[in-house]
Amino acid sequence: xxxxxxxxxxxxxxxxxxxxxxxxxxxxxxxxxxxxxxxxxxxxxxxxxxxxxxxxxxxxxxxxxxxxxxxxxxxxxxxxxxxx
Numbered sequence: 001x002x003x004x005x006x007x008x009x010x011x012x013x014x015x016x017x018x019x020x021x022x023x024x025x026x027x028x029x030x031x032x033x034x035x036x037x038x039x040x041x042x043x044x045x046x047x048x049x050x051x052x053x054x055x056x057x058x059x060x061x062x063x064x065x066x067x068x069x070x071x072x073x074x075x076x077x078x079x080x081x082x083x084x
Contacts (some may be wrong), residue, residue: 011060012040012061014061014064016025016069016070017064017068018068019066020070024064034063037064037065038065039063040061041059044056
């Protein structure tokens with residue numbers, strides 16, 4: 001029997017990519033476009049806001065040709081009091 005994966009609770013590869021903040025077609029636009037050649041599971045869902053339903057487009061990306069591993073050492077961190 002094939003194991004079923006709950007992609008809604010699985011972290012997408014994008015969160016560990018240097019391009020995650022606007023440097024690929026998926027993160028750059030207001031209407032994001034899937035990256036050609038990626039392997040991803042559609043995890044889109046309907047959300048009710050103020051009596052109206054909206055479709056939230058979302059993917060769990062498993063492999064991507066544009067992926068560049070993020071190196072945490074060059075990030076700026078801000079602690080709870082707002083100081084770096």
